[in-house]
Amino acid sequence: MSGHGASHVDPAHKKIALLIAVLALVLAISETFAKSAQTSALSYNIEASNLWAFFQAKTIRMTQLRTAAEAAEIDLQHERSEAKRTALQKRIEAWKKTAATYDSEPETREGRKELSVRAKEAEKNRASSLAAYHYYELSAAALQIAIVLASAHIITGVGILIWISGGLGILAVVLDLIGLLAPVAFHLF
Numbered sequence: 001m002s003g004h005g006a007s008h009v010d011p012a013h014k015k016i017a018l019l020i021a022v023l024a025l026v027l028a029i030s031e032t033f034a035k036s037a038q039t040s041a042l043s044y045n046i047e048a049s050n051l052w053a054f055f056q057a058k059t060i061r062m063t064q065l066r067t068a069a070e071a072a073e074i075d076l077q078h079e080r081s082e083a084k085r086t087a088l089q090k091r092i093e094a095w096k097k098t099a100a101t102y103d104s105e106p107e108t109r110e111g112r113k114e115l116s117v118r119a120k121e122a123e124k125n126r127a128s129s130l131a132a133y134h135y136y137e138l139s140a141a142a143l144q145i146a147i148v149l150a151s152a153h154i155i156t157g158v159g160i161l162i163w164i165s166g167g168l169g170i171l172a173v174v175l176d177l178i179g180l181l182a183p184v185a186f187h188l189f
Helices: 003-007 009-077 082-103 110-157 158-179
Strands: none
Touching: 009 082, 009 110, 009 158, 082 110, 110 158
């Protein structure tokens, strides 16, 4: 080991090493945010799909009951026995009441109207999470390029590389902030 050259570190290289460390830290944060947003988008997608399937099941059940009630109303018109008429009328009323709860059930939030609102909210959350994910991914790409350019500056000494690297780092932070605070405010995706 030679004495003088091995222990001397260019102060400018220390600053660039610090820049690379900060860029790597922001990259790790961006990647963590991206994975979280991606997982959230998948969860919201599953939730929306499940809610729409439940909505469809309620629609089918409601339609079956309404159809049965309409057919029973026709039978009621031709029925002569008062006991059978009373029983048929009670059944028609019960079917209509049940069909109405399939259409709207505010107390459980499981009627068709409530399920539709919940599914649309899940879709909105999915879209927001996906938009955030894309911003975080763009940020990560910018940071990776910035790290490469800063490293290339150390080797080549080309000054513009460090400025581009710093600019990409700032751009990455802006993209992260958009993803975090307002992912659907700008329509890039």
